[in-house]
Amino acid sequence: MGESWGNRGDIPAARRNGTPSMLPSTWQGRRITVEYLGPDEEARCTSGKFLDTCGFGVIIAARDPGGGPGKVAICWDSVFVVELDD
Secondary structure, rough: OOOOOOOOOOOOOOOOOOOOOOHHHHHOEEEEEEEEOOOOOEEEEEEEEEEEOOOOEEEEEOOOOOOOOOOOEEEEEHHHEEEEOO
């Protein structure tokens, strides 16, 4: 009974390449819709091109309120649904 079955400290754990994400990497560059809770506690919906994820949420290219191009970061804690549009 010399060797334990649970943990072998001499073998390093396998690591994935890239940053782990809650969304598939195949979605990058495609249009998504994100439903989330806004800062005023109201449900909101935003659509745009999925750019990337970061530690706190998802980043999409969307129109700003003035109608120009912009980038939006939405915190994972407020997200309800993320749908692939195309």
